[in-house]
Amino acid sequence: MITVNFENTDKDLCVICDKPTITSKMTCSDNCHKKFVEFCEGQYGISKKVVDQTTGISYKVPTKDIIEKGLRWKDLTNYPRWEENEVA
Numbered sequence: 001m002i003t004v005n006f007e008n009t010d011k012d013l014c015v016i017c018d019k020p021t022i023t024s025k026m027t028c029s030d031n032c033h034k035k036f037v038e039f040c041e042g043q044y045g046i047s048k049k050v051v052d053q054t055t056g057i058s059y060k061v062p063t064k065d066i067i068e069k070g071l072r073w074k075d076l077t078n079y080p081r082w083e084e085n086e087v088a
Contacts, residue, residue: 037064049082058082 014021014028016035027033040063047060050071059079061071069075 037067040067049086050076050079052076060086 012021013019014032015026016032017028019028021028027036044063047062048066049058050061051058052073054073057076058081059076060082061076061079065071
């Protein structure tokens with residue numbers, strides 16, 4: 001089971017193993033980053049339903065992309081549309 005320490009007030013410590021991180025990242029290594037992504041996908045789902053507020057169109061955005069790339073409004077069209085029968 002993966003545990004994540006979100007209560008860590010020192011922003012320079014890894015949320016997975018509490019080791020020092022470089023340049024204020026949340027994790028200290030590729031291995032800890034992978035565990036963090038797996039934890040987030042387990043907690044929040046593999047994909048998120050994101051609605052473009054200007055068009056009202058919903059898109060299926062991978063949680064991993066949100067973590068690793070961030071999410072910009074103009075990039076939403078790069079993702080598949082959320083089908084109405086899908087569960088969020």
